[in-house]
Amino acid sequence: MTIETPPPNSTVADILIEALPYIRKFSGMTVVVKYGGHAMVDEQLKIDFARDITLLKFIGLNPVVVHGGGPQINRVLDQMGIQPQFVRGMRLTDGPTMDVVEMVLGGKVNKGIVAQINQQGGRAVGLSGKDGGLIEARKMHIVHQADAASPPEIIDPGMVGEVTRVNPQIIHTLSEKGFIPIIAPVGAGREGETYNINADLVASHIAMALSAGRLMLLTDVDGVMDAKGQLISSIDAAAIRSMIADGSISGGMIPKIECALAAIESGVEKVPILNGTRRHAILLELFTDRGIGTEVTE
Numbered sequence: 001m002t003i004e005t006p007p008p009n010s011t012v013a014d015i016l017i018e019a020l021p022y023i024r025k026f027s028g029m030t031v032v033v034k035y036g037g038h039a040m041v042d043e044q045l046k047i048d049f050a051r052d053i054t055l056l057k058f059i060g061l062n063p064v065v066v067h068g069g070g071p072q073i074n075r076v077l078d079q080m081g082i083q084p085q086f087v088r089g090m091r092l093t094d095g096p097t098m099d100v101v102e103m104v105l106g107g108k109v110n111k112g113i114v115a116q117i118n119q120q121g122g123r124a125v126g127l128s129g130k131d132g133g134l135i136e137a138r139k140m141h142i143v144h145q146a147d148a149a150s151p152p153e154i155i156d157p158g159m160v161g162e163v164t165r166v167n168p169q170i171i172h173t174l175s176e177k178g179f180i181p182i183i184a185p186v187g188a189g190r191e192g193e194t195y196n197i198n199a200d201l202v203a204s205h206i207a208m209a210l211s212a213g214r215l216m217l218l219t220d221v222d223g224v225m226d227a228k229g230q231l232i233s234s235i236d237a238a239a240i241r242s243m244i245a246d247g248s249i250s251g252g253m254i255p256k257i258e259c260a261l262a263a264i265e266s267g268v269e270k271v272p273i274l275n276g277t278r279r280h281a282i283l284l285e286l287f288t289d290r291g292i293g294t295e296v297t298e
């Protein structure tokens, strides 16, 4: 067992004072936090995350959480003997997979986050994109090019959706009354059909609809890495395009970085990609001078 020595009182006061200009500047700001399923690693981290979000609300920001749940979905699919398949970071979603996605995201993962935040004294409310007509979606088609020599092919990913419209009234209503919305990335189509939507995509559309000041993308790596595995502290549109083309950005990082860029281009002030498996990543990014992770710029 390690026993941590508490910092001297003057250090504690210094830390609080260092945060004051930020707290003043951010008062009333909406912060959309994408909480990746890959960042939900252990109990202590989940408690830390819940504390961070609760603290933001109490000091006058408006946090809105959109969560993923990739590993949690895979565990249940595995128990059912279904092999998960991905193209360009998107989960191919047939009927049985869609049922699992909706049950796991809207049920276990969403209510788990809600309970953790409420445990910390926050007032969280769980929603899926279906509630209050929050997220309207339509079927997505994925354009996939295996390599530069082969022609692009159009892949039908099943019940994978893209966002056509966000109706943010339900979020405004909850936030104004002191609640913290926790959103599962499932949307409804025009005929009432259910779509599985990449959580980064949902988070960026919600950030844009709310004119959020920050979209924070919490994942399981320190940020975007270059081909040598070095952390890139700032990345722009041109670099993103070439890194996707040469394969040094792949898998789940493709939709994440594309969403980050879309949010920046439509006016979200700052979009950091952070390692959510590091304790209090959100607080350190917002309230200290030390920028962490990768910042996406135009």
Ligand SMILES: Nc1ncnc2c1ncn2[C@@H]1O[C@H](COP(=O)(O)OP(=O)(O)OP(=O)(O)O)[C@@H](O)[C@H]1O
Pocket: 035, 036, 037, 038, 039, 067, 068, 069, 070, 071, 089, 199, 200, 218, 219, 220, 221, 223, 224, 225, 226, 248, 249, 250, 251, 252, 253, 254, 256
């Ligand atoms: N250049 C890159 N830099 C960093 N990560 C990369 C890069 N290229 C691909 N990746 C992968 O992207 C992953 C992050 O996306 P992923 O979709 O797996 O997680 P998430 O979005 O945080 O969680 P979830 O999808 O469950 O919400 C990293 O774990 C890493 O394996």
Ligand SMILES: [Mg+2]
Pocket: 036, 068, 070, 200, 252
């Ligand atoms: Mg992902």
